[in-house]
Amino acid sequence: MTYTGRLTAHLAQATRLLMVKADGSVLVHSDGGSYKPLNWMSPPATMRVGEPEPDEASAGVTEVWTVQATKSDDTLRIAIFTLHHDSAHELGTDPGLVKDGVESDLQRLLAEQIERLGDGHALIRREHPTPIGPVDILARGPAGHVAVELKRRGDIDGVEQLTRYLDLLNRDPLLAPVEGVFAAQQIKPQARTLAEDRGIRCVVLDYDEMRGLDDADSRLF
Amino acid sequence: MTYTGRLTAHLAQATRLLMVKADGSVLVHSDGGSYKPLNWMSPPATMRVGEPEPDEASAGVTEVWTVQATKSDDTLRIAIFTLHHDSAHELGTDPGLVKDGVESDLQRLLAEQIERLGDGHALIRREHPTPIGPVDILARGPAGHVAVELKRRGDIDGVEQLTRYLDLLNRDPLLAPVEGVFAAQQIKPQARTLAEDRGIRCVVLDYDEMRGLDDADSRLF
DNA sequence: GTGTGTATGTCGTCA
DNA sequence: TGACGACGTACACAC
Numbered sequence: 001m002t003y004t005g006r007l008t009a010h011l012a013q014a015t016r017l018l019m020v021k022a023d024g025s026v027l028v029h030s031d032g033g034s035y036k037p038l039n040w041m042s043p044p045a046t047m048r049v050g051e052p053e054p055d056e057a058s059a060g061v062t063e064v065w066t067v068q069a070t071k072s073d074d075t076l077r078i079a080i081f082t083l084h085h086d087s088a089h090e091l092g093t094d095p096g097l098v099k100d101g102v103e104s105d106l107q108r109l110l111a112e113q114i115e116r117l118g119d120g121h122a123l124i125r126r127e128h129p130t131p132i133g134p135v136d137i138l139a140r141g142p143a144g145h146v147a148v149e150l151k152r153r154g155d156i157d158g159v160e161q162l163t164r165y166l167d168l169l170n171r172d173p174l175l176a177p178v179e180g181v182f183a184a185q186q187i188k189p190q191a192r193t194l195a196e197d198r199g200i201r202c203v204v205l206d207y208d209e210m211r212g213l214d215d216a217d218s219r220l221f
Numbered sequence: 222m223t224y225t226g227r228l229t230a231h232l233a234q235a236t237r238l239l240m241v242k243a244d245g246s247v248l249v250h251s252d253g254g255s256y257k258p259l260n261w262m263s264p265p266a267t268m269r270v271g272e273p274e275p276d277e278a279s280a281g282v283t284e285v286w287t288v289q290a291t292k293s294d295d296t297l298r299i300a301i302f303t304l305h306h307d308s309a310h311e312l313g314t315d316p317g318l319v320k321d322g323v324e325s326d327l328q329r330l331l332a333e334q335i336e337r338l339g340d341g342h343a344l345i346r347r348e349h350p351t352p353i354g355p356v357d358i359l360a361r362g363p364a365g366h367v368a369v370e371l372k373r374r375g376d377i378d379g380v381e382q383l384t385r386y387l388d389l390l391n392r393d394p395l396l397a398p399v400e401g402v403f404a405a406q407q408i409k410p411q412a413r414t415l416a417e418d419r420g421i422r423c424v425v426l427d428y429d430e431m432r433g434l435d436d437a438d439s440r441l442f
Numbered sequence: 443g444t445g446t447g448t449a450t451g452t453c454g455t456c457a
Numbered sequence: 458t459g460a461c462g463a464c465g466t467a468c469a470c471a472c
Binding site for chain 1: 229230232233244246248250255256260311315316317318353373
Binding site: 224226227228230257260261262263295377409410411 | 449451452
C-alpha cells in the first residue's frame with residue numbers, strides 16, 4: 001500500500017481492516033493504535049477497483065484499489081491479496097455530536113465567576129475584538145483593565161498570543177494599563193515561566209468546581 | 222451513546238459502524254467525515270457487554286457496551302438497538318508505516334545543501350541545543366552566525382519560535398550577531414510580514430528539487 | 443475561499 | 458513518565 005501526496009508513505013503486506021465511506025474516503029486500520037488509521041484518503045475522493053500489474057499478480061495480488069482525491073493529486077494505492085471478509089451497509093445521514101466542556105463553556109463560566117481572577121474584578125465583555133483577533137475576556141480590575149487568555153491546556157503558544165494582545169491593548173490610551181492573565185485548567189511549567197517573566201499572572205481553573213457553582217447558581221432561579 | 226471524560230459528548234440513535242480493536246479501543250464511525258470517528262475510546266481500555274436498563278429495554282435497546290479507560294476514568298457507553306452485521310477477525314501484529322518527506326528529511330537535505338541560504342554559508346550543526354529547545358540548523362554566514370528555523374508550512378508560530386531563539390543566541394558573545402532565517406516549503410503571508418518586520422530572512426524550499434539534487438548526489442558515490 | 447484558533451487532538455522524541 | 462513540537466494534523470468559525 002502506498003500513499004503519495006504531501007508526503008510518501010509505504011505499508012507492508014498484512015491483514016488489515018479497510019473502511020470505505022459514502023463520500024469516497026478510505027481508511028486503513030490495524031488492530032491497534034488509536035482512532036487514527038495507518039493510512040487513509042480524506043474526502044472527497046473516488047475509488048476505483050482495478051487489475052494488478054503482472055508482477056503483482058504473480059506475487060499473489062488479486063485486485064488493486066486506487067483512491068484518488070478530488071481536489072488534490074493525492075493518491076492511495078492498495079494491493080489486495082486475500083479478502084477475508086466483505087460487507088456493505090447503508091448508514092444514512094447522521095445526527096450530529098453534542099459536546100459539553102470545551103473552551104466556550106469554560107469562557108462562559110469564567111465570565112460568570114469573574115471574581116476567580118481576584119477581588120475587585122468586573123466583566124466588561126467576552127470576545128473583545130481587536131485587529132489581531134478577539135481577546136477571550138476583558139475585565140476591569142482593581143488597577144486598570146485586565147485581558148484574559150483562556151485555554152484548556154496552558155501552553156507556550158497561549159502566552160505568545162496573550163502577549164500580542166497586550167502589546168496592542170496597551171497602545172490604546174483608553175484602556176492602558178492592561179494587565180494580562182493566563183487562565184487554564186492546566187498550565188505547563190515552561191508556559192508559566194514565560195508568562196511570569198513577562199508580568200502575566202497565571203490562574204489555574206477547576207472546571208468541575210466552576211460547573212458545580214454554575215449548577216448551584218442555576219438552581220437559585 | 223455517551224462519552225464522559227475530558228468533556229461530555231452525546232450522540233443520538235442512528236446506524237453506525239463500531240470497531241473494537243485488540244487493545245480495547247472502540248471507534249464509532251458514521252458514513253462520512255474524515256478518518257476521525259464521531260466518538261471513541263483510546264487504548265488501553267476494556268469493554269464490557271451488559272444488559273440495558275428497563276426503560277432502555279422498553280425503548281428497544283438490546284444490549285449496552287461499556288468501555289472503560291484503563292488509566293483514567295473516561296467512559297464510553299453505547300446502547301445497541303439493532304445489530305445489522307457482526308464480524309470478528311484476528312489481524313496479528315502489524316509491520317510499521319514508512320514515511321518520507323517529513324521535517325526531518327527536509328532538515329537533512331537543507332543541512333546538505335546549506336548554500337540554499339545564500340553564498341558563503343557553512344553548516345555548524347543541526348539541532349543546536351539551547352535552554353529553550355534545539356535550533357533546527359546553526360550555520361556560519363558571510364556576516365556572523367545564522368540560525369535557521371525549518372517548517373513544512375511556515376506559520377506565525379514558527380516566526381515566534383525563531384524570535385525566541387534569536388533573543389537568546391544574541392546574548393551569547395561567542396555567537397552574536399546571529400541572523401535569523403525562516404525556511405519552509407510554503408510561507409504564509411502573515412508569517413512573512415512578521416518575519417521581515419523583525420529582520421528575519423524568509424527562504425522558500427522546493428522539496429522535490431532538493432530531493433532530486435540529493436538523489437543525483439547519491440548517484441555520484 | 444482564506445486565515446485563525448481549538449482539539450477527548452494523536453504521535454514521536456527526549457530529558 | 459512528562460514536557461514539547463510536528464502532524465498528510467482535522468475542524469469550526471470569522472472575515
